[in-house]
Amino acid sequence: MSTGIISPPKQREPIVGKPIDRVDGRLKVMGAARYAAEIPQDNIAHAVLIQSTIAKGRIQNINTDEAEKAPGILAVLTHLNAPKLNLMKEGSIVKGKLGESFVPLQSDEVFYDGQHIGVVVAETLEQAKYAASLVRVSYEEEKPSIEIESESPKAYQPKQFFGSELQVQRGDVAKGFAEAQVKIEQTYTTPIEHHNPMESSASIAVWNGEQLTVYDATQWVIGTRNIVADALGIPEENVCIISHYVGGGFGCKGFTWWHTILAAVAARVVGRPVKLMVTRQQMFTSCGHRSRTIQQLAFGATRDGKLTAIKHVTTMQTAEVDEFIEPCGLTSIVFYDIPNLEVAHNLVRVNTGTPTAMRAPGEAPGMFALESALDELAYELGIDPVELRIINHADVHPHTGKPWSSKYLKECYQLGAERFGWSHRNPKPRSMRDSDYLIGWGMASATYPGLRSPASAKAQLFADGRVIVSSATHDLGTGTYTIMTQIVADVLGLGVERIEFKLGESSMPVAPVAGGSQSAASVAPAVQGAAQELRSRVIRLAIDDELSPLYGVAQEAISTENGRVFLNNEPSRGETYAELLQRNNLPIVEVEAIANTAASESQQGTDNKVVRICVGKDENSDMQQYAFQSFGAHFVEVRVHPRLGQVRVTRFVSAIDVGRILNHKTARSQILGGITFGLGMALMEETVLDQQSGRFVVRNLADYHVPVQADVSDIDVLFIDKPDPHISKMGVRGVGEIGITGVAAAVANAIYHATGKRIRELPITPDKLL
Secondary structure (H helix, E strand, C coil), X not given: CCCCCCCCCCCCCCCCECCCCCCCHHHHHCCCCCCHHHCCCCCCEEEEXXXXXXCXXXXXXXXXXXXXXXXXXXXXXXXXXXXXXXXXXXXXXXXXXXXXXXXXXCCCEXXXXXXXXXXXXXXXXXXXXXXXXXXXXXXXXXXXXXXXXXXXXXXXXXXXXXXXXXXXXXXXXXXXXXXXXXXXXXXXXXXXXXXXXXXXXXXXXEEECCEEEEEXXXXXXXXXXXXXXXXXXXXXXXXXXXXXXXXXXXXXXXXXXXXXXXXXXXXXXXXXXXXXXXXXXXXXXXCCCECCEEEEEEEEEXXXXXXXXXXXXXXXXXXXXXXXXXXXXXXXXXCECCXXXXXXXXXXXXXXXXXXXXXXXXXXXXXXXXXXXXXXXXXXXXXXXXXXXXXXXXXXXXCCCCEECCCCHHHHHHHHHHHHCHHHCCCCCCCEEECCEEEEEEEEEEEEECCCXXXXXXXXXXXXXXXXXXXXXXXXXXXXXXXXXXXXXXXXXXXXXXXXXXCCECCCCCCCCCCCCCHHHHHHHHHHHHHHHHHHHHHHHHHHCCCCXXXXXXXXXXXXXXXXXXXXXXXXXXXXXXXXXXXXXXXXXXXXXXXXXXXXXXXXXXXXXXXXXXXXXXXXXXXXXXXXXXXXXXXXXXXXXXXXXXXXXXXXXXXXXXXXXXXXXXXXXXXXXXHHHHHHHHHCCCCCECCCCCCECCCCCCCXXXXXXXXXXXXXXXXXXXXXXXXXXXXXXXXXXXXXXXHHHHHHHHHHHHHCCCCCECCCCHHHCX
């Protein structure tokens, strides 16, 4: 028999920060998490892409007669019969952006090998593939432009990269080099690289009258909705993009690519749902790549190690039909305290598909050059590489003079060096050996901007005590489902099992692209704000309810924990959320919060449902007063076989400062992934482009080598875990991309220490060490 006495609730530790398991982990390991190509549809048809086999020219004739007679064929679309498509006039990182602005199937022009020139739709995938093989295309071929050179006469200077200036000077560079007692001037090159996520891109388009639903493998449901609506000439509210699970993206699913729009066109033409899957081979020409870069970098310094000048000039490729920039010099602008600087970026148009953002665009190749050159300077000066970096540490932003919102880079150097055992290093190259192997130790810095964008979230409390929070954000395997659930659990005092976080639908409250390492920093404050407002609503409901044990009590005297509202100094006096809502005949309590960087202060919406929170953009706001950047330090050990040129990475220590850590397990996983990505960049990843035909020679995972388990050994990740007090109340900066930055340089520096050979061209394959 119940006594009616309620035991005081136990004060629990915060869930945020704890390394809890992924809340979606069971679904994934059981195969129950459905990705874009796996959503079942009745009466579905299948589409395949026809792509050009030349890199430049015109289509003389495209014969589809045999294909149209093939079994199961429903439609063959080419430039001769495809519906007219629109082009968004001004794509942006806020509204939406096409991966490539050239509109396919609208003319006979061919600008690169692998360009979409047709779509075949059939009853089955096999029938569509067979019909596509029957399409006969003849071309008027021209010689493609492929090669780039640092002094190319075709080069031009772009002005900005999403608002960041690309041609930058400060001080007097000539004077800085004249004052230098030591100079280093070298050229560093990085190859074309491809993202190769585990899940290739795919779209399922379903029309219901004038309403279009697209299940898409995308990093940006809101941007894709806007682009698809614009291309098809229909209202944005008529389009819904759904992407609950994404099997990796690394940037190639950030912008909208034409296969998604063509799937919608095909579905409208045949009057049925259509699935279009981009094959692994087609991924190499359909969804972007990282540009090849040639970086000329010069340092000037005094004998005691103080940098007097830097000049960093990058030449890279872009497409004939569009422009994308790999802004390698941006890190040189912000990283070291150098009074005299010149940074320039040059673009050369070539006949390939349009490059796109790939994990840490600009920072990944840029830090390879910057940190390799600084290592060369350290050897020239006879100064320890860590010490040289500390000598030139930027205590404020070196270009704007703004204070950092928070910066613990020196602590990263110290923590990483201690864990690695850096003080035991013999600095002389080829001085460390184990049997037949040369041992090398190297290090490099890591960095990535601390970015944020406006984001929204909706929180709902149901009469059975469950909570659902939703936002149109994304989980690419990064752990978004989990960290947002943790935030809500802490605010509302609930177990994670009582909370469901929903994401990946464009009909949900607006969130930014899952790129630029900004999802956690942008969405977490919105989720926290929605949960806090929901908690306040429940408390006010209890205070205003004459039948509640908390009737008339001051709001600040009430706490919430374990799904209850109760009096602070008398915990037994209270009730559950479910009891409160059920007594008031409320099936649901709902609020929406907007973490809006354009709002100068917290504001209550007029409909009493929306609470606006967070920092502003006016002159007195934190976003204007501070510089936001994440930092880190990598330490690596390699073993090099001098006769075989074989390189093995045997130890890796990374110390990272990204503000507050929401979940140590998922954050560590992100850094591990970034480091692994960087090891591939350093040692094996390269897409070879045939200089005559303009075709990518490498088009599969058998030839495009990425690190596997045998290539990755002991990786130790350390977090500073100190909140950034100015980026948001949560103090969170992104962790998705900083892990890759500096890795290639650290490995190259370790290889130099092991062998005495300085390799300035990635990847560092065995032939370059023999």
